[in-house]
Amino acid sequence: MEQNFYDCIDCGTENCPCYLAATGDCLVCSRLAGKDYCDCNWKGVCIYNEFIQSGKKINNVREExxxxxxxxxxxxxxxxxxxxxxxxxxxxxxxxxxxxxxxxxxxxxxxxxxxxxxxxxxxxxxxxxxxxxxxxxxxxxxxxxxxxxxxxxxxxxxxxxxxxxxxxxxxxxxxxxxxxxxxxxxxxRNGILGIKSLIGPRGKVDTDRKMMIVTKGVGFAPAAHMLEWIDGRARADIYTDTDKIEEELIAEYLPQRLNGKRENIDLRREFEFKGTERISALYKAGGYDTLVVFASDYYIEQIGKILKIDARSNNFRLCCGEGVCGACAFTDDFGRTFKMCKCSGIMPTESF
Ligand code: FES
Missing domain, CATH: 2.40.30.10 (Translation factors)
Structure with a gap:
């Protein structure tokens, strides 16, 4: 029996069970995905029990x-x-x-x-x-x-x-x-793939981490938000490519309580003219153990070829956000399809 391999960002939240439970497509619960046995890895409140006990109700539908x-x-x-x-x-x-x-x-x-x-x-x-x-x-x-x-x-x-x-x-x-x-x-919730590995399911910041955060353009926005949450509790240096974003915006929104430094980086020059040495050298010299990249798929792929990325911006085509439309689907090398608006546990680094 193959164990369920999905990890849903909404699992166990106020929005679970969701539409996928009602349609028999739950990403985590095999019984709510049409099977007659349980093979889930979920360690929280049983989604199947929750759904049946509430009279098959979808929890807290996100209303406009x-x-x-x-x-x-x-x-x-x-x-x-x-x-x-x-x-x-x-x-x-x-x-x-x-x-x-x-x-x-x-x-x-x-x-x-x-x-x-x-x-x-x-x-x-x-x-x-x-x-x-x-x-x-x-x-x-x-x-x-x-x-x-x-x-x-x-x-x-x-x-x-x-x-x-x-x-x-x-x-x-x-x-x-x-x-x-x-x-x-x-x-x-799934705007940053891999976020659970950085802050844990209950949002606790891992204070031992030493993060290198690389952003390009408006990729700065989720980085600023993440740094606000970290609130200086973990070491985090941010490298901003300001090619497509104004310095003024960065100055206004970079959190003041930053346990780390901010430097500029030119990703285009990094990859077109200098090869990959500098970004690797920066990572090693900084003694980082965590790499977060908020940039386009192209740069995520380039950086992913030389360094392991722990978290990245979710650039998939998010359309409904509910796991229903399939616009964000990604199929891996084993033929498994993931709905990337919901699945948080996998982190492709190739361009699509
Ligand atoms: S399934 Fe619609 S955006 Fe993911």
Whole structure:
């Protein structure tokens, strides 16, 4: 009998059992996947028992809701940070590294939904900060949405008493009666493949680790979020490739409590002109035991050829996030198919 080899990021959470239990496709429970025996490796509360006892109920379906855009700040040509008012409960759920949400405009069809990593979760204020790179139609639709505010005359002050030059400097544009909200669905958890190996299922940071974190472009967003969670409890040095991201954004969102250093790295030069020596040398010289890469599949593949990657950005095509549509499917060398929006235990490093 082959033992179940899947590891589901939602297993044992408030969102388990999910749709896959109802359709007979649970990734972890063989009985909820149509078998008449149990071969699961799961050490928590029995999913089968939970599902049957609750009258075959799906737990806490992730409903779409409307969140006000509190800020829309542009960095450079094509990167926008959106701050959404989601409430404290939701912001708390977004605090774990690897959290992401789906966004779209209320008037748009569901296929406009776009997955965006949480860059910062402000639990006290009930807000989340998301860095959006304008790539094409979907991302441009959401970055157009501005916060609501009244027209501001030069030389006056706003209700908080701030001088209006500051407001003009924060990229706000007049938006009276315009669309000022976005539809949010989440929270989803599998934005970082391998995250469980870094912080454990209960979110405990392994303080003995010495991490090298490499980011390129908006890959900085999940890194900033992870560093916020680590909160200086483990050594973590971050190497940022600023080719496609503004220095100003990094300066604003790099957590202050950083137990480590920040350096810039030029990945294109690393791999096109210098070979692979420098990144290997950096890893060895730093005495790191953990490598985390938030970059495109191309660079993950290049780095994966020379160093073992422990965690990486989930760049698979996330569409429903629920393990239902199959858009994120990955088939390994043994012919096994994984739904990468749910499966957290495997970490392909080839490009797809
Ligand atoms: S995104 Fe739909 S199955 Fe993974």
């Amino acid at each position: 809701f409307t969140a006000k855009v509190e800020e829309n700040k542009r960095y450079g040509q094509d990167t926008v940070v959106l701050v959404l008012d989601v409430g404290r409960g939701f912001a708390l759920k977004c605090a774990k590294p690897g959290s992401y949400v789906f966004l779209k405009r209320a008037e748009d069809e569901d296929f406009y939904n776009i997955p965006i990593s949480v860059m910062k979760s402000d639990i006290t204020g009930g807000k989340i900060h998301l860095a959006v790179k304008e790539m094409s139609a979907k991302s441009k639709r959401i970055t157009e949405v501005q916060p609501h505010f009244e027209h501001i005359d030069a030389g006056t002050t706003d209700s908080a008493g701030k001088a209006n030059e500051n407001i003009a400097g924060s990229n706000k544009r007049e938006n009276i009666g315009g669309e000022d909200s976005l539809c949010v669905r989440g929270v989803y």
